[in-house]
Amino acid sequence: xxxxxxxxxxxxxxxxxxxxxxxxxxxxxxxxxxxxxxxxxxxxxxxxxxxxxxxxxxxxxxxxxxxxxxxxxxxxxxxxxxxxxxxxxxxxxxxxxxxxxxxxxxxxxxxxxxxxxxxxxxxxxxxxxxxxxxxxxxxxxxxxxxxxx
Amino acid sequence: xxxxxxxxxxxxxxxxxxxxxxxxxxxxxxxxxxxxxxxxxxxxxxxxxxxxxxxxxxxxxxxxxxxxxxxxxxxxxxxxxxxxxxxxxxxxxxxxxxxxxxxxxxxxxxxxxxxxxxxxxxxxxxxxxxxxxxxxxxxxxxxxxxxxxxxxxxxxxxxxxxxxxxxxxxxxxxxxxxxxxxxxxxxxxxxxxxxxxxxxxxx
Numbered sequence: 081x082x083x084x085x086x087x088x089x090x091x092x093x094x095x096x097x098x099x100x101x102x103x104x105x106x107x108x109x110x111x112x113x114x115x116x117x118x119x120x121x122x123x124x125x126x127x128x129x130x131x132x133x134x135x136x137x138x139x140x141x142x143x144x145x146x147x148x149x150x151x152x153x154x155x156x157x158x159x160x161x162x163x164x165x166x167x168x169x170x171x172x173x174x175x176x177x178x179x180x181x182x183x184x185x186x187x188x189x190x191x192x193x194x195x196x197x198x199x200x201x202x203x204x205x206x207x208x209x210x211x212x213x214x215x216x217x218x219x220x221x222x223x224x225x226x227x228x229x
Numbered sequence: 230x231x232x233x234x235x236x237x238x239x240x241x242x243x244x245x246x247x248x249x250x251x252x253x254x255x256x257x258x259x260x261x262x263x264x265x266x267x268x269x270x271x272x273x274x275x276x277x278x279x280x281x282x283x284x285x286x287x288x289x290x291x292x293x294x295x296x297x298x299x300x301x302x303x304x305x306x307x308x309x310x311x312x313x314x315x316x317x318x319x320x321x322x323x324x325x326x327x328x329x330x331x332x333x334x335x336x337x338x339x340x341x342x343x344x345x346x347x348x349x350x351x352x353x354x355x356x357x358x359x360x361x362x363x364x365x366x367x368x369x370x371x372x373x374x375x376x377x378x379x380x381x382x383x384x385x386x387x388x389x390x391x392x393x394x395x396x397x398x399x400x401x402x403x404x405x406x407x408x409x410x411x412x413x414x415x416x417x418x419x420x421x422x423x424x425x426x427x428x429x430x431x432x
Contacts, residue, residue: 081238086271088302089233096231096275096304103276118261125265125275128332129306136315165313168230175423175430179313179380 090160093138093168094146100130137170140207149205156198166198170206174199230314233278234271234305237298238262242286244293252280255299263303265332267412270386272307273333306333308381308415315427318375321356323349326371328379328417335411338379342418343371344425358425369429376427379417387412 103126107119133139146167153163165180174195240258242251256277263274282300289296308314316328316336326343328336340347344358350370358369371377389412419425 081236083234083236083268083271084300085235086307087232088235091231091233091304093230099278099304100276119257121266122260122264122276125332129275132331161309161312169313169315173423173430179378179421179423 090164092146092164093133093136094141096129097133097138100126100133104130136168137206138168141167145205145207149201152201152205156194156201166202167206170202171199172203230306230308230312231275232272232305232307233302234268234274234307235281235300235302237300239296239298242295242297244295247295251283251286251297255280255283255297259299259301259303267386268305269388269412272305273413275304275306275332278302278304308384310381310384312381313378313424314381314417315376315378318371318373318377318426320373321349321354321371326356326377328377333415335414336379336417337414338417338419342382342416342420344420358429369426371426377419378424378427378430379419380421380424381415382418383416385414385416387414 149167150163153166158166162180166177169176169180171177171180174192177195177198238259240255242254242258246254259277264276265274267273278301280299280301284298284300286295286297288294314330316330319327319329319334321327323340325337325339327334328338330336340349340356343356344360346359346361348357348359349355350357353370355373356371358371360367360369387410389410423430
């Protein structure tokens with residue numbers, strides 16, 4: 081086996097979530113798991129990864145939301161890795177955004193108001209996770225401060 | 230967190246599977262070979278993304294199965310350096326805090342990368358962050374099962390392929406218990422504002 085390119089593309093958590101859900105549907109449809117002994121590894125890893133990603137805010141995203149988010153981010157001049165992390169984590173405070181900055185001098189790169197603007201874009205475009213506090217849409221979240229089960 | 234890796238491999242399809250569509254058989258074989266396995270210097274393979282190219286399938290003399298060279302892309306877990314991840318604390322030991330992501334367990338946060346000052350509570354076998362404010366010191370415990378946000382600072386791949394028989398003669402058979410080394414480990418750090426247990430930073 082040969083690895084041609086170990087880093088050909090970065091995947092967002094949402095893409096992996098969609099891929100794994102589609103895979104699960106396909107395997108359920110194909111009926112009997114006669115290869116269950118050989119497929120055990122695949123079953124384990126898809127189950128665990130799906131469980132992990134379902135607890136992140138990514139499960140409520142859709143391709144349109146991601147596209148909208150990326151166009152809105154163009155004005156902020158962020159690196160690819162930073163945009164990916166914003167998409168995956170959906171930070172809600174300025175501290176979290178500072179954390180996700182890849183460049184060393186993050187305080188110089190983003191002023192206070194830029195961070196505020198960034199926060200606003202993130203919270204308004206990306207849907208909240210199940211445990212988020214409802215800020216603008218009271219019907220988006222079910223409750224407040226419940227630990228992600 | 231996840232990357233797409235392009236790989237090439239020769240897949241062997243046994244004759245009793247010839248009635249199935251070639252693409253399906255190949256996808257199944259590739260998943261059987263790579264899912265939930267660590268590839269050296271690449272990462273933890275999750276599942277097949279797509280097949281980009283199928284070359285001609287050959288049948289060799291003496292073996293009734295077909296061999297096909299396949300170019301494909303695989304979804305691999307390989308966080309980049311300095312990436313922020315959220316995991317669950319699996320346990321604490323004098324070596325540090327062990328964190329798990331559910332599908333990946335070998336993440337360690339060594340004592341020097343914890344929020345300082347930190348001490349290890351021997352009685353409860355748990356690491357504690359002694360947070361000082363004007364009112365006094367708060368002891369913040371890092372309990373098992375808590376969600377923790379950390380930064381990936383280092384990764385290490387160990388080649389766990391079996392060694393030849395010559396090394397077995399040096400050690401006696403009673404000590405021959407092979408140390409199970411994890412093929413892929415991550416080293417994390419929480420020594421920055423915003424990192425650590427999620428409950429520490431939600432106001």
